[in-house]
Amino acid sequence: MDLDAKVCYCFHVTRRKLVNFVRQRKPKVASQLSECGGAGTGCGWCIPFLKQIFAQGDTELETLTPEEYAKRRAEYIKSGKGTPPPGATPLPTDPV
């Protein structure tokens, strides 16, 4: 996924915004990434990826395609693990 791909589909926060937030604001804990546009405070799907961005190492996001990322989030939502807020990016319509 490139830097302009959304990481938080609930609040439409891109990887670039998150990477810049970590560089500029130097959060002390990963949960502070929620201050970046509310990232991670919706369905919760993106939290493991926010933690990877916080750690500033290699992330799974480098190898995941946006389609695979969206598909995995849809599986997460459909399995009842989280509820997206109103205005979140809708789930893909393709069968999962």
Ligand code: FES
């Ligand atoms: S995708 Fe980030 S909280 Fe739902």
